[in-house]
Amino acid sequence: MPLSASPRTRLTVRWLLSWLAIALIALGSPSSADLFSNSFLVRFKRDLEPSEAHLVAERHGFVNMGPVLRSKSEYHFVNRALPPARSKRSITHTRKLKSDPLIHTAIQQPGFIRVKRGYKPLKVENLVKNIQPHQDPSDPYFPYQWYLKNTGQNGGKAKLDLNVEAAWAQGITGKNITTAIMDDGVDYMHPDLKYNYNAEASFDFSSNDPFPYPRYTDDWFNSHGTRCAGEVAAARDNGICGVGVAYDSKIAGIRMLDQPYMTDLIEANSMGHEPNLIDIYSASWGPTDDGKTVDGPRNATMRAIVKGVNEGRNGLGNIYVWASGDGGEDDDCNCDGYAASMWTVSINSAINDGQNAHYDESCSSTLASTFSNGAKDPNTGVATTDLYGKCTTTHSGTSAAAPEAAGVFALALEANNKLTWRDIQHLTVLTSKRNSLFDAKGRFHWTMNGVGLEFNHLFGFGVLDAGAMVALAKQWKTVPPRYHCEAGSVSELRQIPSKDSVMLSITTNACKGDSTEVRYLEHVQAVITLNSTRRGDVELFLTSPMGTRSMILSRRQNDDDSRDGFSKWPFMTTHTWGEYPQGTWTLEVKFNSETPQSGFFKEWSLMLHGTKDPPYTELPVLDPHSKLAIVKKAHEVRSKM
Template sequence: MRLPLSLFLAIQAALALAPAKRYYDSHDYYVLEHDPHAGASLAECAKTLGVEVIEQAGELVNHWLVRIPKGLRKRDSDPILRSLEDLRRTTDFAQISHRSEEVLHRRRVASSVRNVFPQTLRQRVKRAPPPISPPKDAETSSAVAQRLGIHDPEFQRQWHIVNDDFPEHMMNVTPVWDMGITGKGVITALVDDGLDYTSDDLAANFYAYGSYDYNDHTELPTPVLFDDHHVAGIRILSGPISDIDEAAALNYDYQNTSIYSCSWGPPDDGRSMEGPGYLIKKAIVNGVQQGRGGKGSVFVFASGNGGRSGDQCNFDGYTNSIFSVTVAAIDYKGFHPEYSEACAANMIVAYTSGSGNHITTTDRGKNKCSHSHGGTSAAAPNAAGVFALALQARPDLSWRDIQHLCVRTALQVNPDDPDWEPTAAGRWYSYKYGYGGLNGYEFIKAAQDWQPVKPQAWIDLPVVQLNNGTMDSFENASGGEPIPPDGIESKLTVTQEMLDQHNFEKLEHITVKVWITHTRRGDVEVELISPNGIRSVLAARRNSDNAKSGFPGWTFMTVKHWDEDPVGDWTIRVSDQRKEEESGTFLGWTMSVWGSVIDAGKDIRLYQVPLVEDVLPPDPSPNDEPADTDPIIISTSTKTIPRPTEHLPGDHGDAEGEKHKPAFSTVTPATTPASEPTGAVEDVAEPSSTNAIPTITATPDEGWFSDLSKLVENQMWFFVAIGAVALFGISVGVFFWRRAVLRKRRANYSSLTGGDDMALSSLDRGGSGSRAPRQTKELYDAFGEVSDDEDADEETALRPHVISPGLETGLHSGFLDDDDSPTAGAGPKPTRYRDEPESPVGEAKERSDTPGSGTGSGSSWEHASEPR
């Protein structure tokens, strides 16, 4: 069946226009992934499922946004998912002899609908950046303004451009301006909470065609809320948004837009571990593969502001993506602000608030400025500005060229900081600073002579299952090796034959996927040690993370091994805090190496996002197997993403930074090749086997007291135990004393003069109806022992009681209230976000079951419609 002309024209018209406005209050939306080669047209699939086709889902080919009207009543199950399941079931069980046209039609539709993704709303949150070397003869801000004809009255407050106090710490872009490079013609989209394009400072450079409001679905991203302060070409943070709208935002006008600056992500609370869903991952991969005519969109992400909460950017699936340039923060003195998150995914740092200074920038209004901006939210746009300068000078640079230039031109700051460690490639790396401070002049100078890198190559190494460890899609685990007190190690081997077979030349990123169960996720520490002895801390202890969900197929990333020779044994080490009351199991792991090809003339593979990534053993990957044509239904759960500055300390601009503390001081150090990087990679003997061999370094303890020395090491535990025993003994004594006293009082209880049938209203305050002598019947003794007869009858309390006809019974006003009333769960309304955050109150309170304690891309975001 061919696509009807009217539907075809409607679809083409939709593709040429801005995205259609969403009506989530009256319709339910889905994304339908269609296989046009499986026999059924899009129109046939839509008609069979009973959905209305709205438009293509962003820039994702063969993905379509569809909808149905909401029902009047809440459904027990999703009607579209149920229809697809019924369709698949009937075609699976249809006998071969039943080859009617209807059965064949249903089979074609079932084969043509690859996936269906229900769309629900969630709230993204904003984040809030850094040291650089100046020219030899540093000019003052006044001199620069006079020479360049800058009449901005706020220019002298923009220290990140010209730092009069510490001239070695600024973005160092004025020499680039002297070269006539200003970023002209390069479009940068700030994916944020709105853009006041009427601002005198922004109006002349506003790019309306590449701007869109995905919150209100209007063409211009006008800030509506009072707190929509920051410049943004694509508005997504001012309200709930679905996965497909976020995916579309990251691909919006991606042939003309070069850079997407993103200062938002999961909560920076030290207990969240979350990342993008399947559709968003596909959009990011689509951007780097197809954006800018194939040169790739440049995604810039702020590392996060949860440093004081012990948060780490490797627990954020946006910042630890190989497709992102992750930017951390340094302040105007060149110090590390304690709010800036450290991790092995940090690539560079850029300047932002701290040590007494903030970032001065435009604000909402025609002629207004903000003097209190900061956090890593300000670092990422500063880096994006440098990349825009580079793309004017060299429009042919790819997204990977930008990352290579970051690694090669970043300048080491605070060289005495113990967090710096040598790499096998001869560079220095820090979990706090990445490869160093982004320097505009050095970056553009190197870009002008840069030879573009060859296409991307990657190798997925075999999956290691320890003791037959498995985990299904519901996170049910079995097998695995318990984590002993001294930790557990496992190895994977990379051989030269592997590299040659996959046309792999030079190493860039490494991703490590782990399956670990643990009763307290924050206790787990994960390290990766290269064949050359270079150690990457992938996860360090997080004191606030009480989640019991562990690491169900979570992916870490490290850039610390850039340009290192990958041949040899790679060792992963998993450990915890050796608490007797907590335990965990290492189920399995795998690793992927990413880099450049040897021969660009050979067929180049394009990476595809796997549909299911968290099961062990993993399902066949689309990168090495034919795509599975059997439809898989995935529901994207509702989530609320907090604004990035929600966890930014109120004193982020005033607090003094530091330059003397390592990021992860509690992790067991590994051997390093030398005290100084030599710039050469030592030869490593080729391993004799390519098999992945897990190695356990210690056996787990048997019982709780296998090491009694811990009682001496932890005296607090000992005294708490003694106190608990003493308290229990006192409680038992009080109980028996009270029961004895009450027994003695039983003789003084008043009795009823008229038996059990006497009306309660006739009793006086003394407890009896008259002064008559006592009878033999007593009132119920709540503290007395139950008689033998009552003890033998366990249903005594369940028997109905007969109320005398003359007895008046009164019920409290709420007796018949339903426990599930609409107001039962109402909580306080969420507080409004402010870019100048107030001092947090009660942030240190730990919660084990919070929206932030979940895992993955969809299990733990708060529902956008629920009170917070």
């Protein structure tokens, strides 16, 4: 069994999932304004084969859509006589199901909004040895793919790109790796995609059939998934459109986004679909980016993601890549429970001169960045495949950034097919580059954490470097087992003053001496409960024992909530990656408001996630100035203490 899936880790994951699911259900619970779908989660009193479940469904006027996460006791039923969305629960249909002697519970699924993330402006390190001379792809749109090779075209900054040619020159092009595009469908008949399409790993959860072809609309609204697919795996040198980051890899289509309202069951089955055939799941969508929504995955979806990272890829763990969000400076991606999850890799974007795009959200959970628009001309976006055999140069937003990252990860997995989901995150931290990335408004600067890793609140640890990631992946040794330490909690009702800060602290030994001891950090979560007269004016800062200050919540000017606040919401930071967690952690709670506000802080729990043993000890250092060398040296000093 792989280290990342040890029984102790699995037990801790189940415990962690239980309280996280409770928190998310509490925030996403139905209210008078919510809608209810015609889908039902049906739990049986015993395991049933699909044929038996089909008979039960038929007996009560339902259609059995199949098992939930391959369970034999939980099934997804739909009643076609009910409208897809209604304002009230159907008590009659729920009671009818519950009356069946085989059924334990039946839960009508709430409908909620999930939106595509795409901006619409108008409507090596020295690890790489023996690089061979590389000829540019001959595809007609390759000169427009500045994010693959930036020569300064369209006002860009030369060499500000993903450095994919350094990966291709090592003979790595994504062979035998499959990325699932969870979206509005994929035009799998597109001549630039059809030979790299993995039909066996594809499915349409909107229509419940194996053919995830996009639904036609006059405005080509459902082109989103096809554009994302081309970024990953468009074929090379075939005279059509451009080329994918991992042009010899496979893409699967999972159509699940094209419907008025999402349900937990559709999300869960999408994220748990064929986990041993799919390596990477790419998601360029999420809760509404309106600067006032606080939302995340529901119970079944969380179960699917946790199951994927623990059991997918035959135990190595699936990689979930998430677009960080397009809400701009008015939003904070730590309020998006998908992008802020430690199980996902959250990706932000930059434009071709190094600035952040104006729609980029910032948050401490972002791990790294790729690219979206051109600077001089907003219509110079990402060149990729489009519907009906067409090509486009206008794909953009963090929607465009996430598939680029998925392509880079596909290259890394071909270079080393033993990488775990955590190895991918470590490689991302160690090989991403500051390059020329900068905050156009000068708010967020590059900062060094306690072990010498440079990060930025907008860009995470920098822009992905495919050449460096592939080179390091080839010599990588799997990181030690991961543990989850509940480091302490503060349950103390404190008033948040209008013009001052509330300072709270937790001093921890990071579970020293226990089976869950953490000495080298990966993710850190501050699980917080508070409310205020205006939620959007609250700011939160977490400072580590090594002095790294993370803004875990920024002001959101559109958030007028005065009722719900945050209830056990897990704010996450990656900025303390590699640091030593023992000591005093400080949480600062304050208002950023021109008008007086008031509120109450209720509870804070500190969760530390990382390893007991130092990572990277078996890796040779080829570049003494690399991130690997800096962190490894710091850890060597620490291990002697």
